[in-house]
Amino acid sequence: MTAAALRHDWTRDEVVALFALPFNELLHRAHSVHRAHHDPNAVQVSTLLSIKTGGCPEDCGYCPQAARYHTGVKAEKLMPVDAVVARAKAAKDAGASRFCMGAAWRSPKDRDVAQVAEIVSAVKALGLETCATLGMLTEPQAQTLKQAGLDYYNHNLDTAPEFYGEIIHTRQYQDRLDTLEHVRQVGLKTCCGGIVGMGETREQRAGLLETLANLPEHPQSVPVNQLVQVAGTPLHGTEALDPFEFVRTIAVARILMPASMVRLSAGRQQMDDAVQALCFFAGANSIFYGEKLLTTGNPDVEHDRALFRRLDLHALEVTEDTDTVHADIMAEESCGHGCGCAA
Numbered sequence: 001m002t003a004a005a006l007r008h009d010w011t012r013d014e015v016v017a018l019f020a021l022p023f024n025e026l027l028h029r030a031h032s033v034h035r036a037h038h039d040p041n042a043v044q045v046s047t048l049l050s051i052k053t054g055g056c057p058e059d060c061g062y063c064p065q066a067a068r069y070h071t072g073v074k075a076e077k078l079m080p081v082d083a084v085v086a087r088a089k090a091a092k093d094a095g096a097s098r099f100c101m102g103a104a105w106r107s108p109k110d111r112d113v114a115q116v117a118e119i120v121s122a123v124k125a126l127g128l129e130t131c132a133t134l135g136m137l138t139e140p141q142a143q144t145l146k147q148a149g150l151d152y153y154n155h156n157l158d159t160a161p162e163f164y165g166e167i168i169h170t171r172q173y174q175d176r177l178d179t180l181e182h183v184r185q186v187g188l189k190t191c192c193g194g195i196v197g198m199g200e201t202r203e204q205r206a207g208l209l210e211t212l213a214n215l216p217e218h219p220q221s222v223p224v225n226q227l228v229q230v231a232g233t234p235l236h237g238t239e240a241l242d243p244f245e246f247v248r249t250i251a252v253a254r255i256l257m258p259a260s261m262v263r264l265s266a267g268r269q270q271m272d273d274a275v276q277a278l279c280f281f282a283g284a285n286s287i288f289y290g291e292k293l294l295t296t297g298n299p300d301v302e303h304d305r306a307l308f309r310r311l312d313l314h315a316l317e318v319t320e321d322t323d324t325v326h327a328d329i330m331a332e333e334s335c336g337h338g339c340g341c342a343a
Helices: 012-019 023-037 081-093 110-124 139-148 174-186 200-212 243-256 274-281 301-311
Strands: 044-047 047-053 097-105 130-134 153-154 189-191 194-196 222-226 263-266 285-290
Touching: 012 023, 012 200, 012 243, 023 274, 044 263, 047 081, 081 097, 081 110, 097 110, 097 153, 110 130, 130 194, 139 174, 153 222, 174 189, 189 222, 189 263, 194 200, 194 243, 200 243, 222 243, 243 263, 243 274, 263 274, 274 301
Parallel strands: 044 285, 047 097, 097 130, 130 153, 153 189, 194 222, 222 263, 263 285
Antiparallel strands: none
């Protein structure tokens, strides 16, 4: 199949129509697009390090790092440079190619960014690619991080514009779009996706993907998270999303953003192997890997290795033409949505 041209003019009706396709038809279309742009048996392997955990002033309804919720997550200070470098060295020794760092800030102060820039420079000096999620950034702050050697910035949209106000009240949707623009303007690559299963409708799930696909540049990485319910957060007790609806979401994301890495992110612990296999067929080609996805758990390493063997999948390796792979070490605490709780 010839690779389809990338589009940035999807309409809501078009995206809703994709969701409404018969399940097998949708998967066939998505898999065909996937094969045209990617090795269908290769999966990017990723994990996270939280360099500053808890105490966030935001009120994101899904997040245990919000200071206003009683979830057992303790607020911590930014890790010192040497501690982060030690973890980065361990990651490199274990075969990591990129090191991702998340901090629970709404928007870092310039002095915070300066500290993170020092960390980024030290990690970059090890020969690793670098990725960060720190919250909202100004363009000068993004430039500071770029000059320090940052390669990727994660900042999720979370949900559709019209549903956003049901989940978050402490920042506006436009704030997220503005940060993505600041990041793009300085030449950083973007990691941007959202969370499903928060009580949104199918049309609102379509709205999230429509917004992502119509950004000026498709995110190089698109994490699709399934809500991990944490006691003490407002969304605890939300009706669980049907697993096949999650697979549909992966498939539509693949069709809309053919060249992006679509990441099967938080919530994978709640999925059985058959659902994960359908997600890989539908176009997911990136996962978070490890015994614990920060605060909320993740399928353990040996189980993932066994699943890869059963499905004849292999971890995507870095070449001169492939700069999207990272297999990093994990910290103990964050929101578990692959977003650093500041994205």
